[in-house]
Amino acid sequence: xxxxxPTPFPLAARMAEEVSFDRRELGLILGLYGRMVAAGEWxxxxxxxxxxxxxxxxxxxxxxxxxxxxxxxxRMRARQGLYAVVAMDGQVLRRGSDLAVVLKVLERKLIRPxx
Numbered sequence: 147x148x149x150x151x152p153t154p155f156p157l158a159a160r161m162a163e164e165v166s167f168d169r170r171e172l173g174l175i176l177g178l179y180g181r182m183v184a185a186g187e188w189x190x191x192x193x194x195x196x197x198x199x200x201x202x203x204x205x206x207x208x209x210x211x212x213x214x215x216x217x218x219x220x221r222m223r224a225r226q227g228l229y230a231v232v233a234m235d236g237q238v239l240r241r242g243s244d245l246a247v248v249l250k251v252l253e254r255k256l257i258r259p260x261x
Contacts, residue, residue, distance in 0.1 A: 166195040174245050175202050
């Protein structure tokens with residue numbers, strides 16, 4: 147009878163299953179978030195790192211549904227783009243492979259006429 151030690155689970159394979167934003171992406175998103183907070187439009191945010199998608203959710207108040215979701219889906223990289231901005235009703239406002247270009251759809255919300 148031969149006794150074999152169990153093979154440990156590799157940490158690298160487990161980490162690859164979770165999608166997350168990197169430092170550059172978070173810098174772009176939090177820069178926009180800070181400008182919108184200063185304008186009084188947004189007040190809270192949440193980050194979710196799941197198996198297939200990483201989501202940065204933006205809230206006007208803490209206890210409501212998110213106004214916008216900024217999603218990162220690596221599986222969509224070759225099709226419609228890695229990033230997407232989704233509105234509260236589920237409508238995709240913009241998709242693309244460059245996060246800065248995708249976030250411009252939300253920066254237009256900052257430009258308002260002065261009364």
